Amino acid sequence: MNDSFDSKEFRQVLGHFPTGVVIISGLDGAGKPQGLTIGSFSSISLDPPLVGFFPGLNSKSWPAIAESGFFCVNVLAASQSDLCWRFAKESEDRFNGVDWSNSPNNSPKIAGAVAYIDCAIESSSQIGDHLLIVGRVQSLEAVAGAGSPMVFSKGAVVTTSQLT
Ligand SMILES: Cc1cc2nc3c(=O)[nH]c(=O)nc-3n(C[C@H](O)[C@H](O)[C@H](O)COP(=O)(O)O)c2cc1C
Numbered sequence: 001m002n003d004s005f006d007s008k009e010f011r012q013v014l015g016h017f018p019t020g021v022v023i024i025s026g027l028d029g030a031g032k033p034q035g036l037t038i039g040s041f042s043s044i045s046l047d048p049p050l051v052g053f054f055p056g057l058n059s060k061s062w063p064a065i066a067e068s069g070f071f072c073v074n075v076l077a078a079s080q081s082d083l084c085w086r087f088a089k090e091s092e093d094r095f096n097g098v099d100w101s102n103s104p105n106n107s108p109k110i111a112g113a114v115a116y117i118d119c120a121i122e123s124s125s126q127i128g129d130h131l132l133i134v135g136r137v138q139s140l141e142a143v144a145g146a147g148s149p150m151v152f153s154k155g156a157v158v159t160t161s162q163l164t
Contacts, residue, residue: 018153023074023087024053025100025108026065033095033108036061037088039152040130041073049137051117054130062131065107066121071135072107073117076150080112081157084150104139114146 025035040054051073055062065071076084087094099111103118119135126132151158 015154018151018158021076021084021150021152021157022053023076023083023110023113024055024062024065024071025074025110026068026071027106027108028064029067033100034061034064035074035087035094035108035110037084044134050122050134051119051137052132052134054127054132057126057129057131062133066124066133068107069121070105070107070138071119071121071133072103072105072109073115073119073135074108074110074113075115075117077112077114077146078148078150078157078159080150083110083112084152084157112146113143114149115142116140 019039020041022038022041023035024038024041025033028034036055036059038053038055042052044050044052053073083098095108100108101111103109103116105118105120107118109116117135117137118139119137122134122136124131124133148160151160153162
């Protein structure tokens with residue numbers, strides 16, 4: 001990195017941009033569920049329907065999920081901060097005790113999420129120290145009555161009244 005560039009300041013300033021929080025999930029080659037917390041998720045294109053996110057090059061879960069060719073985007077509810085942190089921390093089995101079912105493309109749908117977006121991997125390209133993963137949406141669902149989506153700002157899960 002450029003010596004004049006302060007990575008702490010980069011994180012601190014970019015933390016002022018609030019994001020939603022998703023868990024990207026999929027099955028690895030052994031059929032075991034894998035997932036990681038992602039804030040860099042975005043809608044990209046309507047026609048064709050494309051979404052994307054940026055996993056770090058050192059992500060362990062993403063290469064395991066990518067083997068399947070598919071993934072599911074689980075949009076977390078405001079009440080799911082335990083899952084937000086669990087899927088961001090090192091663990092042998094992040095799904096231990098987590099209630100999930102199969103999405104149409106066989107990726108894990110985590111119970112309690114406010115929306116699910118099932119995708120086939122369209123492309124993967126390296127940008128700096130991250131990958132840009134583009135997914136082609138195959139099916140999607142907003143869950144009625146699932147509550148408000150999670151919002152993350154300045155390093156913490158916040159309620160919208162805290163977005164000052
Ligand atoms: C709210 C939040 C958002 C995150 N967003 C990203 C992200 O967009 N890209 C990324 O690479 N890591 C992100 N992380 C960090 C990963 O979840 C974390 O590095 C995780 O341990 C990666 O797991 P893995 O090595 O099993 O893939 C985020 C963490 C949190 C708490």
